[in-house]
Amino acid sequence: MAGQWSSAQRNGAARSASRNARPFCVAENDGVVCGFAFGGKILWTGLSTSSEVSSLYLLEAIKRRGVGRALFGRLLAELARRGFTSTGLWVLTGNLPARRFYEAMGGRTGDTRIERKDEVVLDEIAYLWDDLAAAGPSRG
Numbered sequence: 001m002a003g004q005w006s007s008a009q010r011n012g013a014a015r016s017a018s019r020n021a022r023p024f025c026v027a028e029n030d031g032v033v034c035g036f037a038f039g040g041k042i043l044w045t046g047l048s049t050s051s052e053v054s055s056l057y058l059l060e061a062i063k064r065r066g067v068g069r070a071l072f073g074r075l076l077a078e079l080a081r082r083g084f085t086s087t088g089l090w091v092l093t094g095n096l097p098a099r100r101f102y103e104a105m106g107g108r109t110g111d112t113r114i115e116r117k118d119e120v121v122l123d124e125i126a127y128l129w130d131d132l133a134a135a136g137p138s139r140g
């Protein structure tokens with residue numbers, strides 16, 4: 001009937017609303033936030049993936065204990081749950097620890113770019129996850 005939505009349209013609208021909210025995941029240690037990760041629809045990266053990882057950061061003291069793996073896995077799972085099919089991010093080309101981490105998380109390298117912000121030149125490389133449904137928390 002005219003004016004009524006099909007279930008496919010309703011599901012599409014629900015996914016669209018869900019995609020507009022940006023998941024923000026935190027890691028806590030003894031009740032104190034020691035890391036965070038967030039992302040969502042493409043806002044800043046300009047990547048051709050359906051979503052982006054906007055930021056991932058841990059305090060120095062809790063690095064190399066699997067916290068980043070768990071946090072990143074939660075973010076990817078949440079993006080997939082909200083209907084995104086792929087994701088990606090930019091990282092400084094010289095940030096070798098983070099690059100090794102993203103490779104361990106199953107990311108593949110994409111384009112490189114040079115970003116100029118005032119006097120600062122940022123040399124960056126993209127990491128991409130083409131299939132979020134296959135990139136769950138247990139992967140890596």
Ligand SMILES: CC(C)(COP(=O)(O)OP(=O)(O)OC[C@H]1O[C@@H](n2cnc3c(N)ncnc32)[C@H](O)[C@@H]1OP(=O)(O)O)[C@@H](O)C(=O)NCCC(=O)NCCS
Binds near residue numbers: 065066098
């Ligand atoms: C990148 C970051 C989130 C990784 O988190 P983490 O909790 O230290 O990583 P994990 O302990 O979960 O490591 C998972 C795997 O990633 C790889 N890895 C992580 N850190 C690494 C390092 N410094 N060198 C080499 N490999 C590394 C390893 O394969 C590791 O598995 P293993 O410990 O069994 O060898 C963390 O180092 C960080 O916050 N860095 C500063 C902020 C930053 O650079 N963010 C990215 C900006 S785009």
